Amino acid sequence: MTTIKESSTIQANKQLAYQECPVTYVMEKIGGYWKPIILFQLLSGPKRYGELKRAVPTITEKVLIQQLKQLEADQLINRKAEPVIPPHVTYSLTKSGKALRDVLWAMANWAAMDSKESGKIFRKNMKDFPG
Amino acid sequence: MTTIKESSTIQANKQLAYQECPVTYVMEKIGGYWKPIILFQLLSGPKRYGELKRAVPTITEKVLIQQLKQLEADQLINRKAEPVIPPHVTYSLTKSGKALRDVLWAMANWAAMDSKESGKIFRKNMKDFPG
DNA sequence: CATGGTACATACTTTAGGGTAAGTACTGGT
DNA sequence: ACCAGTACTTACCCTAAAGTATGTACCATG
Numbered sequence: 001m002t003t004i005k006e007s008s009t010i011q012a013n014k015q016l017a018y019q020e021c022p023v024t025y026v027m028e029k030i031g032g033y034w035k036p037i038i039l040f041q042l043l044s045g046p047k048r049y050g051e052l053k054r055a056v057p058t059i060t061e062k063v064l065i066q067q068l069k070q071l072e073a074d075q076l077i078n079r080k081a082e083p084v085i086p087p088h089v090t091y092s093l094t095k096s097g098k099a100l101r102d103v104l105w106a107m108a109n110w111a112a113m114d115s116k117e118s119g120k121i122f123r124k125n126m127k128d129f130p131g
Numbered sequence: 132m133t134t135i136k137e138s139s140t141i142q143a144n145k146q147l148a149y150q151e152c153p154v155t156y157v158m159e160k161i162g163g164y165w166k167p168i169i170l171f172q173l174l175s176g177p178k179r180y181g182e183l184k185r186a187v188p189t190i191t192e193k194v195l196i197q198q199l200k201q202l203e204a205d206q207l208i209n210r211k212a213e214p215v216i217p218p219h220v221t222y223s224l225t226k227s228g229k230a231l232r233d234v235l236w237a238m239a240n241w242a243a244m245d246s247k248e249s250g251k252i253f254r255k256n257m258k259d260f261p262g
Numbered sequence: 263c264a265t266g267g268t269a270c271a272t273a274c275t276t277t278a279g280g281g282t283a284a285g286t287a288c289t290g291g292t
Numbered sequence: 293a294c295c296a297g298t299a300c301t302t303a304c305c306c307t308a309a310a311g312t313a314t315g316t317a318c319c320a321t322g
Contacts, residue, residue: 021187022239023168023239026239049268049270050267050269058155060310065269065271066310086267086269089268102241103237103241104154108157111153114227129153163279179299181297184299
């Protein structure tokens with residue numbers, strides 16, 4: 001990557017940095033801890049809010065909703081709400097989101113390999129994870 | 132993924148969550164904004180501190196060093212220091228780190244595709260990025 | 263009344279991450 | 293003196309992200 005203006009105003013430059021580095025581009029969209037995990041869960045098909053909550057038990061509702069909103073804003077997922085009571089909302093991957101399948105599965109495969117080598121074993125076979 | 136103990140002590144459960152979800156496993160190691168970017172830069176071979184700094188111009192020295200330390204602690208990179216003045220330190224991917232190539236390149240490919248579709252164009256061809 | 267279900271919102275607090283500035287130690291050049 | 297190079301460290305501050313607790317609205321059941 002070429003050097004751009006040396007500045008200490010990092011946030012200002014971040015707006016342009018993604019055009020210089022593809023991984024930066026991806027990080028802008030799915031960077032952080034939770035987004036890839038949520039996206040991985042949606043690989044196996046649309047899920048309702050409660051399903052996601054149970055699929056990722058370590059996330060708080062507040063953060064889950066936040067992340068879903070951001071993912072929707074970035075057009076990686078769709079949110080479909082039925083006009084019913086009780087609420088009925090379904091989240092699904094967009095085309096762009098589905099295209100992340102290779103990324104997420106590369107992650108999963110790396111995890112399986114790395115966990116095996118470090119003596120930690122997954123409690124399920126890779127076949128059990130959403131694909 | 133199976134449901135584990137419903138607890139609001141998220142951090143306590145995170146220690147175990149990675150065993151349930153491979154992507155969580157990966158996020159524990161490379162989650163966040165900067166780590167994948169740094170790892171991507173090291174794909175093309177060992178780099179000295181200053182080279183990394185120039186390769187990722189939007190990162191502050193403080194954060195770069197922090198991230199490098201974490202990556203080293205997680206055994207994704209090696210740090211080799213020569214006993215000379217001025218200092219001469221080289222960072223390189225471990226075997227485990229190199230195994231992330233598929234992940235990082237899947238990201239890069241997704242970025243290229245997504246940027247094309249959204250009308251944003253990378254300033255370099257994919258061939259120009261570290262492989 | 264309580265509990266369960268659905269999917270959130272809000273207020274406040276805590277934690278984590280990042281930024282800025284200055285510094286360390288040594289060498290060499292202007 | 294200053295600046296350049298090498299690779300960090302530390303103190304303080306600020307922002308961002310996450311956590312906790314409570315609430316919303318509606319329906320059904322014990």
